[in-house]
Amino acid sequence: MPQHPADPADVFAWIDAAESVRERAGLVRTLRPRPPVSPLLDLASNDYLGLSRHPETVRGAREAAECWGAGATGSRLVTGTTELHAELERELAAFCGFEAALVLSSGYAANLAAVTALSDRGTLVVSDAGNHASIVDGCRLSRAATAVVPHSDPDAARKALAAHEGRTLLVSDSVFSVDGDAAPLAGYDAVCREEGAALLVDDAHGLGVLGEGGRGALHAAGLAGAPHVVATLTLSKSLGSQGGAVLGPAKVIRHLVNTARTFIFDTGLAPAAAGAALASLRLLRREPERADRAREVAGRLYGRLTASGLTAARPDAAVVSVRAPSASAALRWAADCREAGLSVGCFRPPSVPDGISRLRLTARADLTGDEIDRAVTTIVRAAPAGAVDC
Template identity: 60%
Template sequence: MTSVFDWLDTRADERRRAGLARQLRPRRHDADHLDLAGNDYLGLSKDKRVTGAAAAAALRWGAGSTGSRLVTGTLELHTELEHELAAFCGAQAALVFSSGFTANLGVLTALSGKGSAIVTDAYLHASLIDGCRLSRADVAVMPHGDVAAITHALKTRRSERALVVTDSVFSVDGDLVALRDLHAVCRAHNAALVVDDAHGLGVRGEGGRGAVAEAGLIGEPDVVTTVTLSKSLGAQGGAVLGPRRVIKHLVDNARSFIFDTGLSPSSTAAALTALHILKDEPGLPERVLTVAQTLAMRLKEAGLKVSAPDAAVVSVMAPTAEAAATWAEDCRAAGVWVGCFRPPSVPDGVSRLRLTARANLTDAEIDHATEVITRHAPRGAS
């Protein structure tokens, strides 16, 4: 009998032949490995202060928030986190979502729509791409980092309302966008600037306040920032920072906020405690940058093709998707976990290892990682 899903097997075979098949790998809590694949930039996900706060919140508030934020799902913890996050970064207000993905969906769908325009960088994160698709706006995708192309798109648009959407630090190569230049273009052409600062918070800016704050834009009336709580803050969730009227509009109109269960008490308390640690230990972001730059320098000296990191992400180019997958697996077998980015996750089509720096990596661990990655490099990687 022919199944309606037989086509899935064909697609799966095609992905395997192309070296693009993906696999879920359960991680043990006591796994003995060096992690250069996760996004725990400040090393706080297992900090006892953070995990202790998460456990205490679960005991006090329960395992979940019990409902959407507009029904029973807004806790005092959410409000406290929103106030402190906004104050730390320098924004008027903040709104916590269940993930960075839902935060991006909520912003783009609520601030645009039919009859408006969105102009984006070609290397946007998938959550922003999906937000653009759901927005029903007229979307124009510009070449990566091309401010002139964005300027032209804004000049020639037909819609009165427009958003320019970008990552602050792009997740594949870790390169930093020219935020001040983009904002000047937006201001000149009456467009709002929406920036995903997921990889900037905790790494860039004074004390880790983020790339938008570093550029002096966080308090501007035409700038909206999204962040995740799952990277530098080691927890889970996302947030939007911006003018109060924007935040109020999201509460009334962002479907991924209105119809989603609120962030769990444990994740909220963990993020809040991690934010307190970041405030108290402002040297953590500088250490992350030092680790990333050291990794990149060592691997480049070994003859590999490496991106110049502007934040915590370091990319090492691979000759093919299959070679990248094998390289990552060999490193994993040697006890060093690295990310493996292949199409369609890489907008330029170039497969690579994606390494992430952590503030708590020691010099000995950096040396070990460099040795393992270099030793297992495939032919054509240098």
């Protein structure tokens, strides 16, 4: 017979042991509320284009809330679809080069929707080993057979696809969030065309940074609007708002409306978030140089940090990743930077697929030359023993 705790207060006693393990490994995570205006120089957020506080973005949010109210009031299929949502979907699709778009409450929900709706028990989903957790969870929830292939390896993807006789779907980030490296989209596309597979790409870190005027990695690769290609993206990074979207052929979007559980059973995106995203999108369309500036800042950060002896991954977009000798060293490094007035990201297991902890820096388009100098100086001075050439 199974043994149950006699005292109800002991039912979560196992959490104490789990917390102890995390503490010893340097993997404890805590929430740190920030004030409205932070004194820290921000290289930790995903506000790649510096639009989250732009007057036009904020005005878009305010006007949408005043017009439509604070919430969407229901799921998209009941009362949660406003004319504003439809307008945002039309402009997103047109800007990125796709036939249609569907807005959801988050990028996470968008990936769950796309993966689960485009696969079933008879489908093989081939997933890059570096994919975001939302793609991994989508694969799990889809109940499809899943083959995880080595990172950025089209040949491995080809072998996996060729071994399956039913429907197939290849899934990859466009820019991987840990090291900021770009996926081999041309190679993945060639594999999909050869094997008759659909290609699903999460362009969360490409939108606003890559492609002509920030139209994204798929646009840059000439794949936007291809009949076998579907994209997901988030409105919370380059567009400085919140929410997510799926873009692709109109029949794919219609299919998601009827089958994607994270769309059907979730409350629609709040009007303020939709209004902010639409305002940012229009601003980016008028000021395409913001995308170029984000890549320029990333290159400068990478060059300066590696010249100082630190080990960083060459950025393909706006993420600059700097290796740390251990999880505890990365945590201390980030804390020391914070004490010196600089906010940086700290990626440790299980957020890093290779187990190597890192500082993760955001190359925001609105960083000045002086701010770049300050950031590099702070990171180098705070570097722990073993960080150079680790």
